[in-house]
Amino acid sequence: xxxxxxxxxGLDTVKTTVEEHANLLGGSASYAAIAGAYYAPVQLVGIxxxxxxxEHVDFFKSRKIDLEGLQVVDGKTFRWSGEYSLDMNSRQxxxxxxxxxxxxxxxxxxxxxxSRFALLGNIAPSLQxxxxxxxxxxxxxxxxxMDLWIDIAxxxxxxxxxxxxxxxxxDGEARQLTxxxxxxxxxxxxxxxxxxxxxxxxxxxxxxxxxxxxxxxFQCGAFPLDSILxxxxxxxxxxxxxxGFLAHSxxxxxxxxxxxxxxxxxxxxxxxxxxxxxxxxxxxxSFEELQARCQKFIQISAIGSLEV
Amino acid sequence: xxxxxxxxxGLDTVKTTVEEHANLLGGSASYAAIAGAYYAPVQLVGIxxxxxxxEHVDFFKSRKIDLEGLQVVDGKTFRWSGEYSLDMNSRQxxxxxxxxxxxxxxxxxxxxxxSRFALLGNIAPSLQxxxxxxxxxxxxxxxxxMDLWIDIAxxxxxxxxxxxxxxxxxDGEARQLTxxxxxxxxxxxxxxxxxxxxxxxxxxxxxxxxxxxxxxxFQCGAFPLDSILxxxxxxxxxxxxxxGFLAHSxxxxxxxxxxxxxxxxxxxxxxxxxxxxxxxxxxxxSFEELQARCQKFIQISAIGSLEV
Numbered sequence: 001x002x003x004x005x006x007x008x009x010g011l012d013t014v015k016t017t018v019e020e021h022a023n024l025l026g027g028s029a030s031y032a033a034i035a036g037a038y039y040a041p042v043q044l045v046g047i048x049x050x051x052x053x054x055e056h057v058d059f060f061k062s063r064k065i066d067l068e069g070l071q072v073v074d075g076k077t078f079r080w081s082g083e084y085s086l087d088m089n090s091r092q093x094x095x096x097x098x099x100x101x102x103x104x105x106x107x108x109x110x111x112x113x114x115s116r117f118a119l120l121g122n123i124a125p126s127l128q129x130x131x132x133x134x135x136x137x138x139x140x141x142x143x144x145x146m147d148l149w150i151d152i153a154x155x156x157x158x159x160x161x162x163x164x165x166x167x168x169x170x171d172g173e174a175r176q177l178t179x180x181x182x183x184x185x186x187x188x189x190x191x192x193x194x195x196x197x198x199x200x201x202x203x204x205x206x207x208x209x210x211x212x213x214x215x216x217x218f219q220c221g222a223f224p225l226d227s228i229l230x231x232x233x234x235x236x237x238x239x240x241x242x243x244g245f246l247a248h249s250x251x252x253x254x255x256x257x258x259x260x261x262x263x264x265x266x267x268x269x270x271x272x273x274x275x276x277x278x279x280x281x282x283x284x285x286s287f288e289e290l291q292a293r294c295q296k297f298i299q300i301s302a303i304g305s306l307e308v
Numbered sequence: 309x310x311x312x313x314x315x316x317x318g319l320d321t322v323k324t325t326v327e328e329h330a331n332l333l334g335g336s337a338s339y340a341a342i343a344g345a346y347y348a349p350v351q352l353v354g355i356x357x358x359x360x361x362x363e364h365v366d367f368f369k370s371r372k373i374d375l376e377g378l379q380v381v382d383g384k385t386f387r388w389s390g391e392y393s394l395d396m397n398s399r400q401x402x403x404x405x406x407x408x409x410x411x412x413x414x415x416x417x418x419x420x421x422x423s424r425f426a427l428l429g430n431i432a433p434s435l436q437x438x439x440x441x442x443x444x445x446x447x448x449x450x451x452x453x454m455d456l457w458i459d460i461a462x463x464x465x466x467x468x469x470x471x472x473x474x475x476x477x478x479d480g481e482a483r484q485l486t487x488x489x490x491x492x493x494x495x496x497x498x499x500x501x502x503x504x505x506x507x508x509x510x511x512x513x514x515x516x517x518x519x520x521x522x523x524x525x526f527q528c529g530a531f532p533l534d535s536i537l538x539x540x541x542x543x544x545x546x547x548x549x550x551x552g553f554l555a556h557s558x559x560x561x562x563x564x565x566x567x568x569x570x571x572x573x574x575x576x577x578x579x580x581x582x583x584x585x586x587x588x589x590x591x592x593x594s595f596e597e598l599q600a601r602c603q604k605f606i607q608i609s610a611i612g613s614l615e616v
Contacts, residue, residue, distance in 0.1 A: 086489065182533075224525075297611075300525050
């Protein structure tokens, strides 16, 4: 089943303590679409300027990503520049140029509207709601968000949260949204706001998956890496991989067990993505490599039975 | 099989953002002994002053902890005072009074010397070496350490590390000891210094277990808690529980699979310990509760099979 993905598409300049690269393919929808396309036919919704390099368009096309929903308009593409700390756990935005993104109104082509799976990547909640309104019979909708929207658009965000099946956010955002410092309490609190499922991402420490039903809880580690070159887009890759897997499975009911598998797959895709800048690692990541890492992850996380 | 545990025994004053308690039972050996005693007969080696409250002695005795190696000398017991930050992830030492601990020379009673399992809790490496020298036929020896010894006693610490079967330390200490920021590299590096196994503790994010042999790696989450009252002694409890489980199992070879189970049990004991100040939670923790949490942990961590 096809998967609608909406979000930002941009050109990033990323600086770590070791390297700096400019004009890299970036944006929440780009990362999520490339990840999701490992499993499902992706229908991309976004906006770029006429300066958007053809090579990135070709990259999307090479992954069979449907670009009918990609608006190409006069002007410059969204640009973001950020710098990471030594341990890669924190980053500072150095500059943002919204450019054509400032007037983005996501419109779904007719062929997208019947899609039953959607990932509303990190953009303003009002735009996410606008996309949701255009879906005819959504079966499973995931929304991502960020601290900025909790700050400046909380009423719309709460409206959105109440209408989606799953919310994905990071630990700091979960604390900010709920006012709960403890993540277990924060996760349950967010479930009470509407969604059946909530994933709280903890970066290199993995993620927590909460379900509304009694006993639905899963904690997932991250794949341990010898080196991380660029954490940008890890969260979007996670969300895209998870959503792609669910769309691919296309079950009548998205069960907690299915979600657990999706969370593992999303995490493994994200672990590859941070091995190189931008989406460079994804360019040569084969499905077999992904499968092998999933199995390796299961092996290193397995406790087995325990008679204590 | 009995387990020798050496380390500090003290009276702690602990301040969190919510509460402050004075003269609590503390010290690396106290926490480790109480945890280890859930599985194995513990032989305690430590020193206290004549002011050490009888109730703490009685608590040790109630857990069948052998106190022949506990030196009670004229003077005051070791005292430590610390304060935690809001998120409990960092703490500041407010004061330390070494008192009788300053002249501690751990001597093993004759009845302890034939023990095949030992946990060398966090004290000066020269003292840990001195204990190791007194063991007649050690089968599996675990050492814990801290940043202070890496700073001021690295040569002795490296001597010790080369002679023990397993080293336990936290993420910051692993980085400090090896100069490696990446924990996967740091873990392998420490294995190269001698020990067959290394556990790197990551606090609320669980721990990483490394073995010397190809493919020996396990990542273990921590049990997610709704609230943490006092993190003091979590690492010592972890080490004590792990060591106790290994001594209890008393296998001809401590395999990686056995260690994995020990790591889970140590983690679960630590998760109980932080629920209340000092060892108050351990006072009423039943073996059945511990078993139930181990099973719960296995359930919330289980990925199951995955056909990606």
